Amino acid sequence: MTEAQDTQNKLPDPVELSRTMASIAERSQRIVQEFIEQQNAESGDRDALGMTDPLNIGNAFLELTTKMMADPTRLFQAQMGLWQDYMSLWQAATSRMLGGRAEPVVAPESGDRRFKDQAWEDSYLFDYIKQTYLLTARWMQKTVQDVEGLDDKTRRKVDFYTRQFVDAMAPSNFAMTNPEVLRATLESRGENLVKGLENLVGDLERGHGKLDIRMTDHEAFEVGVNVATTPGKVIYENELMQLIQYSPTTETVMRRPLLIVPPWINKFYILDLRPKNSFIRWAVSQGITVFVVSWVNPDERLARKSFDDYLLEGPMAALDAIEQATGEREVNAIGYCIGGTLMSATVARMAALGDDRIKSITFFTTMIDFAEAGELSVFIDEEQLAALEDRMNKAGYLDGRAMATTFNMLRANDLIWSFVINNYLMGKEPFPFDLLYWNSDSTRMPAAMHSFYLRRMYQQNDLVKPGCITLANVPIDLSKNTLPTFVLSTKEDHIAPWKSTYAATQTYKGPVKFVLAMSGHIAGVVNPPADPPKYGYWTRKGKAPKDPEKWLQGATHVEGSWWPEWRAWLARFGGGEVPARVPGDHDLKPIEDAPGRYVAVKTGG
Structure with a gap:
């Protein structure tokens, strides 16, 4: 074969290329028309409100x-x-x-x-x-x-x-x-650019004219099939959440069950991705009866659900259900991110009412003092909040993709531009990655709850002020938390900066153990024990000083996962051992298999 023939054979098929470009042109025309109509409608709304x-x-x-x-x-x-x-x-x-x-x-x-x-x-x-x-x-x-x-x-x-x-x-x-x-x-011979153009058009179609960058192969994962697979049963549900009880893998368990309250900004299975990195599966293997709140992906019907509702229908309802499911009144609890913010208020409210069912509390990357909220505060001013509230009030919720875009902007090179290069310039398919699949599985925010959260906490920082916020008719004073408390922060957290989360050590009045993990908001938490270890953490004995930098200077760095350190701490509050509990063996009968229906609801377009 001559060099000329070899070159010709490497050229794209002109007929196939023509068909591809014609299809791209036709799809692009539809996208542009839809985008123009959408922008005209949004522009009219903004002009009416003076929000250019x-x-x-x-x-x-x-x-x-x-x-x-x-x-x-x-x-x-x-x-x-x-x-x-x-x-x-x-x-x-x-x-x-x-x-x-x-x-x-x-x-x-x-x-x-x-x-x-x-x-x-x-x-x-x-x-x-x-x-x-x-x-x-x-x-x-x-x-x-x-x-x-x-x-x-x-x-x-x-x-x-x-x-x-x-x-x-x-x-x-x-x-x-x-x-x-x-x-x-x-x-x-330019095929990468043609394929990249197809990828771009596909992302625009999925976003209805707005760029919805595909970060992973969505076909490679399915909730309940190869992510969120820890065996268990949904044993309770209401409008806002399903409560999952996981099946035991040990003969005996701690007497006190563990309630995990994840963020509702994302789905709970960040803690149950695959067997090798599932915190939930690992906790079950440690002889703990694990319950997890699986929040609903709300639509316009839940627009008026408030922060009060999330408190009452979330952790408070879960505590009642756990007692029915196990006969055990006392529990240990974990709150993650905004789930932790909710749990901080829940613990304070329970203390004010004399409710002592929670015996220890753990917080993962949780902010309670929003004075230094990091780069997310860029999005919190009166003009932006007014525009956001107008958008939420029209739909009844905040589209999950808007929140995802905000978080992606905090790490634009990793979460935006790297995919622009891979998908559109190189013409490659994104790599199948469980964490990015979860990251793309966004959830909506009810209008009333989200407006309250952004204004009263991010904008006005009222949660940390004693009595300034009232939830379910009880003024909230976070200093009423006298429980043994484990606070986990992550050093490279762009969402909940560790020096801001450290404020919890000076707010809660019980014994507080502060641990600082390496990496960020997700990877620092989802860091299972492994050989060789992936990330380490810092810990320190004694009372935490007021200055976080002073704490770090006196802390000891430990190689490996912080999970065993937490397990050793929790053991002191386990309440002894009892025979393992199987979902459905008490007063609440299983509704369906884990991970349940709520987590399967996609935001969609």
């Missing part, structure tokens, strides 16, 4: 520009510094072009996977593009950060959205400046 900038970005950058113009000398100095860096880079690049060696003027941070391809180092052209971007990005962010006179909220907002812009402009995100994409394009 629902994220309130324009005002923040207008204030930034005003402050910058008030000090032109500082701006000129920043510009000169950038040009000096460019001169150093040009000299280094020229040296490399002439065959010499030159140290980089700027280098990516360790762990920056955007520039992992060797061509970013080996090719002087791509090295120059990379360093030009890094210098400009550094200059832009530092210039914004150094502007004086901005209030903290405005400074945080302009810094956040400047970083979003900087991340979006990375050369790795464009076909002509990404060496890996260029290689794939040459090798496949």
Whole structure:
């Protein structure tokens, strides 16, 4: 076979390519029309309410520009510094072009996977593009950060959205400046771009004109089949939740059952992904009778469900059901993220009423003091809340995809741009990954509950103020928690920053054990015992000091999972041992097999 024939054989089939492009064009036309109609409707709603900038970005950058113009000398100095860096880079690049060696003027941070391809180092052209971007990005962010006179909220907002812009402009995100994409394009004769275009159109179709990036192979997982598979039964349900009791795997169990209250922003099976990383399955194997709340995925019919309802129909109803299911009145409990925020209020309310059924409480990555809420506070101001409430009131809920987009923006390079490159530029299918499947399985938020949560906690920080919030007719004072308390935080948490969650050690009045796990909001929690260990954690004996940094300086780092440390702590409050309990062996009969119907409801489009 000649070289010309070989090249011709590698070219895409023109007939098939024509059909593909025609299909893409037809589907794109429908998407554009639907998107225009949707935008016109939303634009009319915003105009009627005077909300042309629902994220309130324009005002923040207008204030930034005003402050910058008030000090032109500082701006000129920043510009000169950038040009000096460019001169150093040009000299280094020229040296490399002439065959010499030159140290980089700027280098990516360790762990920056955007520039992992060797061509970013080996090719002087791509090295120059990379360093030009890094210098400009550094200059832009530092210039914004150094502007004086901005209030903290405005400074945080302009810094956040400047970083979003900087991340979006990375050369790795464009076909002509990404060496890996260029290689794939040459090798496949452009098939990667055609396939990428198909992927893009498919994501737009699924999002009805809004980009809904597919992060994993959705066909590779099914709830109850290869995720959320720990055996158990649904033994109780109401409008807001199903309560699952898991089947024992030991002959004896702790006398006191364990109630887990997960967040309702996502689904409970983050704690029951696969057998090897399931916290629930592991806890059952440790001789614990485990109950888990599986929250409903609400629609417009539950629009008026409030935070009070989540408290009464969630943990309070679960406590009653556990007593019926086991005959045991006393329990230990866990609250995760917003589920932990709810449990902190539940424990305080129970203390005020003299209800002593919970004997110990564990919090996973839980905020109760929202004074320093991290980057999520960028989305909490009056203008944005008003726009969000208008949207929720029309639908009766907040679409789960909106919340998912917010969380993804906190780690845009990992959770947005890496998939843009893989799916659209490389034309690849996303890798099947259980954690990302769960992350894409979003849930809705009832309008009344979510508005209360954002305003009273994030915006006004009322939960930590004694008596400022009343839930189910009882003023809440978190300091009434005198229970043995285990607080788990994660060092790289973008959702619940660990120094903010540390405030719990100074709020609760009982003995508090604080543990800081490595990694982030999910990976730091879902860190099973393994050989070799994946992540470690820090722990410290004695009373926690007021300053979180002082706590960390005196803490001991331990390799491996924190799960055994928690199990040893919980054993002190287990209440002795009893024969293992089987779901249905007491007053409550099973309704259906775990994981139940509620968790299977998809948000959909």
